[in-house]
Amino acid sequence: MTPAKPRVVLGVGAGIAAYKVCELLRRLTESGHDVHVVPTRDALRFVGEPTWAALSGNPVAAEVWTGVDQVPHVRLGQGADLVFVAPATADLLARAACGLADDLLTNTLLTARCPVVFAPAMHTEMWEHPATQANVATLRERGAIVLEPAVGRLTGADTGKGRLPEPAELFEVARRVLARGNAPADLAGRHVVVSAGGTREPIDPVRFIGNRSSGLQGYALARTALARGARVTLVAANVALPDPAGAQVVPVGTAEEMRKAVLEAAADADAVVMAAAVADFRPADYRTSKIKKSESGEPEPIELVRNPDILAELGQHRRPGQVIVGFAAETDDVLANGRDKLVRKKCDLLVVNQVGENLAFGRPDNAAVVLAADGATTEIPRGPKEDLADVVWDLVVARL
Template sequence: MSNLAAKRILLGITGGIAAYKSIELIRLLTKAGADVQVVLTDGAKAFVTEMTLQAVSGKPVRSTLLDPTAEAGMGHIELAKWADLIVIAPASADFMARYAQGMANDLLTTLCLATEAPVLLAPAMNQAMWRHPATQANADTLAQRGVLSVGPADGAQACGDVGPGRMTEPADIFTYLNDNLAAESIPQDLNGQHWVITAGPTMEAIDPVRYISNHSSGKMGYALAQAAQLRGAKVTLISGPVTLSAPQGVTLVKVKSADDMLTACQQAMTKTADVFIGAAAVADFKMKSQSHQKMKKQTNRDELQLTLVKNPDIIATIAEQKGANCMVGFAAETQDVIAYAKGKLERKGLDMIIANDVSRSDIGFNQDENQVTVITHEKTWSPEKASKQQLAMQLVEHIYQHTQSSSAD
């Protein structure tokens, strides 16, 4: 049975081309057994019709704040109390601005101010609007007030631009709700803890236009950051170049090279962190000497030799410096996965290592699902294949339990 069964979900739809995606989200929620009530803004009516949404949700659609038929019983307050969860998908820049300012000039903003239920935004807008300092300030303000957010995604937009601003796909929003927000409450047992997490690839420059890197998408590290933050931890996410947006409430530090990442990790630990998770796929080697000009192709040569030197071993360095009470590494391997992972656990001085087989096309790099083996000095645990968001919640719980048992010894 889905975690969303019998949950009362108020779905707010604001004005934007992504509004059509909300029809699929309603279908997924109702199929899972959720009770969905739709609220439209005036702007949303230009993109989707009340009749369509009523047919999909099975309930009349609300859009008017002062509806005489509903307000006889203070209907907008009753609706705010009715909801177990409020989801705004899409959440436009205009809605986020009004919500951040505490305005209550339509039904949806009024409900968000009047409810005690968790509120989740799925932002959707032009990439320039998303990047605008005003929108970023509004997003930060809402996050500080406990409003959750998923996305936006990065990619091609209806206007022809490319960049962050696409609404997260309905299936991913559904997964997030089912895995993270559908429980009666998310334990806040990580309150007061500082988790430092690395994610994504590193990029080692050859010359100003070429570099050495790998296929890491950063999805696993970002999911871990979100899972830890949801349980109350202060999270610093140190990320190589990816196309993901950082979860709201997480401190993002962007880096490129392994040297940059090591420096950022050390700076993040002005005092010892509670947990350090090295989920980044750090390049093993870098150029011994980077060319400051573009290297030209030699027409009389068919080969090019590059001299590489080892990059710093970030997680081993942090472990040696006692940078965190619990050190967790990742081992992305293509053969003898468990044996290599156990070797890294001992060699790098870690408390735990998470091994995954990146030779499989259905998990690992650039995939939405993953399957791992968690290895400590005492035991091995292999959770079932799951979405990276769901797996992240399990891993954070496992790490928390490990730290609790270690401190009790």
């Protein structure tokens, strides 16, 4: 017997960003989801009904009076595995927060008993208005996941916060939320900080001391936290990956820059996960010109000094109730070195993984052992980095 396809209701608000949702719809259908598009009346001014019907393979309606014998205003929400609203305009957020039911989409939102995700898109002033922020807070308190909008080009010449995140990243949110089934958004109302990537310490304008970290594990942690309802600050060092939808991304380069960004974001964070590979040392002197070969051909020695220990500083100066998670990439004596680091850094959890040729760095999979300050040990078998991220957040939630 063929298993049923996950059923997604894709609500579309009346914003210019509706055209980007066509790409989200395509990704959902091509990955095996049964998608029913429910636009608002005015959303059809931006993208018409034939487009939504052709891309979804299902009939499209905006009014409760269409196909009334099927009771769509009740059945759509009852049968959905996920309701995903994009773009969620200021008007639509307000109507959803107030519990209005003046069209098929708002009726569906009231009857849905599955996870609901809103991807807002509007001008910066509208997003920052106290009314919108109050509506967002209300929806989050009720268990909905409301993503933070991206920063970038808006309608016309305006630029700022309010841009709809890219469809590929919205799809990742939908995929992660669906993977959790009806599990509650257990990080809702929480602010988490995740570091990712690898710092680079410049030697001269051309060369640097760095490492092999790609940022994939840190980004998996950020995406998974977003799917669990968290407000996420992602401090990313030298990462060539698209910004996760809904995360505030702070790009940094060096360990000093990462320290400043992480400590600033951690001031009001409930949890901090240091997944980045931070260089232990940096050159004592930065050469403003490229270092040339000497006549003898022998390289000049480079004096190194220690970088700040960000994880240890977080452990020493944590705010009450804050959970600190470190990562330890080891090549030898993995668990022994991990236990020593757990004590020295004063963190609650330490994710220990073996690195090396074709291990961890740059790969989509990972395996680890999570050591806890209370003596607990959790083994995570090799699998997708998102699965490891979910286990880490499970352990964090249990300690918040």
